Amino acid sequence: MEIFDDLLKFTIIDIIDVVLVALLLYYVYKLVKGTVAINIFIGIVIIYFIYVITEALQMKMLSKILGGFMSVGLIALIVVFQQEIRKFLLMIGSTNFSKRGKFFKQLKFLKNETNTETDVEAIVNACNKMSVTKTGALIVLERNNNLDFLTNTGDEMNIKVTQPIIESIFFKNSPLHDGAIIIADNIVKATRVILPVNNEKNLPNRFGLRHRAAVGICEKTDALAIAVSEETGQISYFKDGEFIMFKDTHELVDLIKQDLG
16 A cells, blocks of 8 residues: 555656656666676666665665675776766767757657758768778767867868768868868868877777877767778778777668767
8 A cells, every 4th residue: 555655646756856867877878888888887786776675675784785885886986987977977068959859869759850861971982982092081970979179179161071072171182181070960060170189098000190089089979980091091980989890881881870870
């Protein structure tokens, strides 16, 4: 009877509470999905549920041990999840909530038919052409995190994405070829952008400064990055600060579309 009484006391505040917790878990899952941190996160959740069960069963010794672990565990979490916490705060602060319904699209509440899809084929085809001529390039694809704080480091643009446009930007004699370009919703937002460089992660020797910049931006935001090596012409794809393997350019197109979607 007490359970039913509690259910009857379920108020609008309780509904808001559940929705906010669901949103928090959604963002945390987005941050750790596909990384080693997901295993640590699962382990912490398991320990927490064991702690709750031991408290409910009044297992004093075990609950005291787990309670002590939970009390000092916050400091350990900050150390272990330093990059994820930083990325989480950046995601909250720079998410494009008002940008053509992207926030609602993420939550699957609404389906916006007017969204402009990025021409991934044009981008990859341009990378293929630049790969043949060993033209260095760094392309950043904006997702949920707004990258306007980086556009100020370069030249702001408003150009529709096409294969010739991308090739002309990175042409060796072009004044715009240095640095990265940022693309959002099939628009080149900025060129000659200076990206944060990752000097901590051990990357293969074939990866230079351009690739470290790609890792850096993908670690600090949820952006995607494509780099074309000026030395080897190899095309590299980065997501969540990691190098993503692909068999051919057809698979690369599918991966980018899936990650953008």
